[in-house]
Amino acid sequence: MSEADQALDGRTTVTTTSALSQQLTTGIAIKPRTLLGDAWRRFRRHRLAMFGVATLLFFGLSVSLGPLIYQGYLLRQLEQEGMPISNPHPDLRALVDHLDFLSLMTPPNSIHLLGTDDLGRDLLARCMYGGRVSLAVGFVAMIIAISLGTFVGAVAGFFGGSIDQILMRITDLFLSLPVIPFILLTVYLFRDPVILAMGSPETGIFMIVVTVIGCLAWMQTARIVRASFLSLKEKEFVEAATALGVGTWAIMFRHILPNAMGPIIVAATLEVGSAIITESTLSFLGVGFPPDTPTWGRLVTDGSQYLQAAPWLALFPGALIFLAVLSINFLGDGLRDALDPRSRL
Amino acid sequence: MTHKRLWTWLVLMVTATTLLSACGKKPAQTPPTTAPVAATTTAPVASTAATTAATTAPTVAPTAAPTEIPTVAPTATPVAGGTLKILYAQAITVINPYQSTGTKDLDGATVIFEPLARYNQNDELVPYLAEEIPTLANGGIAKDSKSITWKLKKDVKWSDGTPFTADDVIFTWQYCSNPDTGCVWMSVFSNVDKVEAVDPTTVKVTWKKATSNPYNVFVSNTGMIIQKAQFANCVGKAAIADAACQKANLAPIGTNAYKLKEFKPGDTVIYEKNPNYRDVANTFFDTVEIKGGGDSTSAARAVCETGEVDYAWNLQVPAAVLTPILAAGKCDTVAGGSFGVERININFTNPDPILGSKRSEPDQPNPILNDLKVRQAIAKAIDRKPISEQLYGPAGAPTCNISVVPLAFTSTALTCERDLEGAKKLLDEAGWVLPDGKSIREKDGKPLKLTFQTSINTIRQGVQAIVKTNLADAGIQVDLKAIDPGVFFGSDPGNPDTLQKFYTDLQMYTNTPSDIGLDSYFVSWTCAEVNSSKVKWSKANDTRYCSKDYDALYTQFTAELDPAKRADLAKKLNDFLVNDVVVIPLINRMTPNGKSKTLEGPTYQTFDSVLWNIQSWKRTS
Structure with missing residues (x-):
């Protein structure tokens, strides 16, 4: 066990003792430790797991809500570039299929943030x-x-x-x-x-x-x-x-x-x-x-x-x-x- | 503890990233053959330079280099000898041309065998084993078009030293026309009544009925002459079943400039100079090596970037990949003629899966596509320009015609510019209107939805994407489907995804006329050829188009013997199909082959093997 863990353990003990003393002095019952609560506490200390959660959350948000923001941006950029989408009611699907012949195989740039493929798809x-x-x-x-x-x-x-x-x-x-x-x-x-x-x-x-x-x-x-x-x-x-x-x-x-x-x-x-x-x-x-x-x-x-x-x-x-x-x-x-x-x- | 783990993970991540990028490259760069592997190791360096060159001047790069090439006469410097190295993406598996399983086998046989005559790059006949080309004028072709008489070259020897005679020609016909032989070119001989020897060097072919294309038999790569002495016991079932015949199929004796030295089926064929060849003094190379395997991209690298091989077949690579490779400057592309027309076929029957086994049967008319206006709208909405420019590049040109070879038979009457407004107008007239707030047209509450299938191929999926967007602009929704080429072209009656079953509204592929007369090409839109479950989907007409007018025109075409009138009728047939939008021709494919700049001789062929003149290939300085 590393020093950091020991320190953390020490702190836990301190909080528990202070909580106990608080309970003794104030008479208010603190929340009992539950199985899931313990699990969550242990989980939070796992840095890589937290990194994983953060990344997955980011991916989840990007694919669900991200298009709402990006759609408007891309539509404006395409309009300025001169390859507007002909579909009057564009959605993510229309953007996926849109062929931008003015930027074919372009590396990431201000119009297409991650670049385009050989048919100019974003x-x-x-x-x-x-x-x-x-x-x-x-x-x-x-x-x-x-x-x-x-x-x-x-x-x-x-x-x-x-x-x-x-x-x-x-x-x-x-x-x-x-x-x-x-x-x-x-x-x-x-x-x-x-x-x-x-x-x-x-x-x-x-x-x-x-x-x-x-x-x-x-x-x-x-x-x-x-x-x-x-x-x-x-x-x-x-x-x-x-x-x-x-x-x-x-x-x-x-x-x-x-x-x-x-x-x-x-x-x-x-x-x-x-x-x-x-x-x-x-x-x-x-x-x-x-x-x-x-x-x-x-x-x-x-x-x-x-x-x-x-x-x-x-x-x-x-x-x-x-x-x-x-x-x-x-x-x-x-x-x-x-x-x-x-x-x- | 966690720190240690963090570091372990970090190291793992870095390793994984490296592996990932390495794996990504793998399919494109590590073919299972030795030649391209060597190519891969050096490729990245060369191609980085190529990429930069391509970004600055993509169109100039491939053509800029020839100025540096010394224009000395080929006789000045080359020293005869050495090895001619040829790379095919598919490996040769059998050398007997009548048992071949594809173009690569025919090409492998071409190095050994010769027919009586071959087509050159201009689709003109050049005598090979024949002394001259028989014509009406020299009396070789009978006035009633019922027979043709070939005069053979004298003193031609097989590579084993025995003389070549008219008997070998007659035997070739007997061998291939026996249904039990399993000869792949049997249909070529279907109109032959008899072949007889007038004398040892004169052969007379008599037709069952007068023909307009008397050069169909014993000519080009489908008519190469095999040796009677070697195959005499191989007619009928023995051709494949007998052990000696199997051996002969893999080690045949021929008359061409090279003879077989070593053959590893599915890998490499090595040929050596044939000492008994009639013009052996002018045979340039000591050995010829045809290696199979890898893919088109690695083949292009091997000939253009590393110079590993002298000649590479079929560089069917997306323009964006091919251009930087060509820019390396060590090769020229050999293209021309036609590899076939990439087209979209319209299904005239209903492919709706709800019909179950009745789908795409001739008695189920297509509810959308039987309306000519809808078909015209689809044809007008498609933009061929980006398809040819972005995807095919030098490997294809837009075309409005379904028949593009030979040139004399090609129509010039049609145009096919994109006309989106025209397409929308036609759809409105046909009753398919755009409801407010929607982007797909409807008629009687039914949306205008079509399904579109083709084989899996980077370029074809690109075309699908373009067509989908084009048609979406006109208010037509297209659902795409891509099928493994082995299945799509496999003609397995048990599989629902074959092009013969055609269980979608549209499909795209390439087809090439197999004979210069075009009879067998235009037949595939006649009523007699309509595909259905009744004929086990074995016929050629997958569109299920059936028109009395077209059939009448076709009958007239096949009966006509006068070349000028035939050309006229061929154009009419072409225009008929395109105007009635039975097919939508997109691209005249000119899939290039690659040759080293130091190699002289290769030309592009439409109706013969690309190795047709390999006996005269040579190296220049």
Whole structure:
């Protein structure tokens, strides 16, 4: 433990003692320390995790609210430049598709803050739009994979016996599936009906992509959760809960699961990154989003062609993917340390 | 503890950034062959200079260098010998031209084999194994157009020393016209009734019915003559099944200036001088090496920046990437003729997925595109200028015609400038109006939405983006789709994404006429060729266009034997298709090949192999 940590610990003790004395003197009860409160306190001290949270918040705000500011700016700049948008009701989508033939492959400048590609499309607008898609894909696919994996792992680990056997063989089956051909097949089979049901190609493809990625990535989580459950279910607190007559599902999800949270969170954070990257693979193979939907992965793929002539085309979206995945990993790191009840600070 | 971790992360981040940028470069720069790898190591230095040169004078750079080249006669300095190094993005897998799987195999066979005659860069016939080109005037072509008689060169020897005779020519026909042989050019021989030897050096081909294109057979890279002695036992099923025949397919004997030395299928072919060639004294190179693999960008670098190879095939690279590479100045591009017309095809049937298996069937008319005014509006709204300037650069020119070769057959009547106001007016007239506050036109409450597919290719996705914006200006929404080329061009009846099934409203690709007569080209818009599930999507007409007038015109065209009248009819067919907006021609593709400035000989070909005259290629100082 470093000096800084000791100092911090010292300060905590001081505050606690002063609070105690305050309570003794004033008679006002201070707030008791809770599990989550402790976690938050520990989390705040994890600098890299805070950096991750800040970056993710910044990305979140940039892709959701950023376009509102940037749209007006870009529209004015295009007007001045002489390539105004013909669409009378421009939105982010119109900016993404707008071809500015007066600035082709220009490096970052005052009109196009991150430069343009070979057709004069604004890279920042495309990164914002792509960020919405990529981040949404990453998080939704992660939620699907983690829920599925946790459920399967928990049931297999807790009940054991033949249920465990069956579920684990299913897990093995999924692990041995060749992922890319399987995704291609699924997309070919279900693309048209899903697009038809969802109304637009973009939403339809989104649904398929997140489902497919999510449903092919839960196996690792299931194994991790099963392993944790196998060891945790023998612990005394489980016995105590059983003795008190707590129901099976409550024991599984209220008593055991919080103790297995650490590894799940790490798996979850890794999942977000790999989902973003799998999505770009799919786009590259032509079964992902339509070619005019600029996801981060697609922007890197397209830009890599021009790495010498226009390096910013690949480097900016590449840096975004890199930062996003890194921040999520930091966040996971911090959450794991914070939520682990054994790592009391 | 946290400090330590911070530093670890920082180091990791830096490493990752370096890796990331390295990985980004990888696909473009590390092809699986040795030649381009060597190119990569030196490329960055050269190209940095190239980039700066390109930014200052992008248009001047490629043409500025030739002034430095000494204009000495080629006989003055070159010393014969050495190796001619050729780089193909696709590797050669078989050398027998009748078992070829693509242009690269035919080109590989061209170095060994010869036909009776070849087309030169001006689409004129040059005799190869023939003594002269038979014409009506010299009596080679029968007056009733029912036969053609070729006089063969005397004293031609195969590379194994045995004499070449009329029997070899007859055998080539027997070999390829046997349906069991699996000959890829069988259709070329479909009109041949019989081939007979008048004497050992005279061959007479008799047609089933009079033909306007008697030079279709035994000419160009689809008519190269193979040796009877080598392939006699390979007619029919044995051609592929028999072990000896398989060996022969990979190591054939030919009559051209070079013979096979070593062949690694899917990688490299090495040829050496053929000592039995009739003009061996003038064969310049000792060996020729054709290497396959990599991609177009690395091929361009290998020939233009590092000079690693003398000749590179198919530099289909976006203009923005190609221009700085060309500026390195070590190469010339070889372009001309036509690689085909990049066009948008209109689907005349309804591709709506709601129809299930009935989609794009001939009995389901397209609810939007059967209206000529809508089709005209789409054609008028598209701007070809940025497509050719920003994307194709030197590799393509805008065109209004669907048929651009040969020149005598090309229409000059059409114009295709962008006319956005005209397009809007036509849409208004057709009943598609712009509701207040919306940017997409509607008719009876239905929005004007179209789907548009093509294969995955940087340039094609650029064109899609431009077309989408162009049509959005006119109030038409376009949903784009890009499909893996292997699937799109794969003609697999089980796959929904093939161009033959055409499950979208518009699609874009390039098609080239396979014979100079254009019969097989114009046939693909006739009613008989309409694609459907009934014919397992094996026909050529993917637009499902069916017009009695067009069919009548086409019948007239195929029956006509007079060249001048044929040219006139070909123009009419072209104008008919474009005016009825069955297709929207965009770009006459002239995908360049690259040659080292010290190499003399390569020309661009439309109707023959680009290596057609490789026996006369030489190095200059």
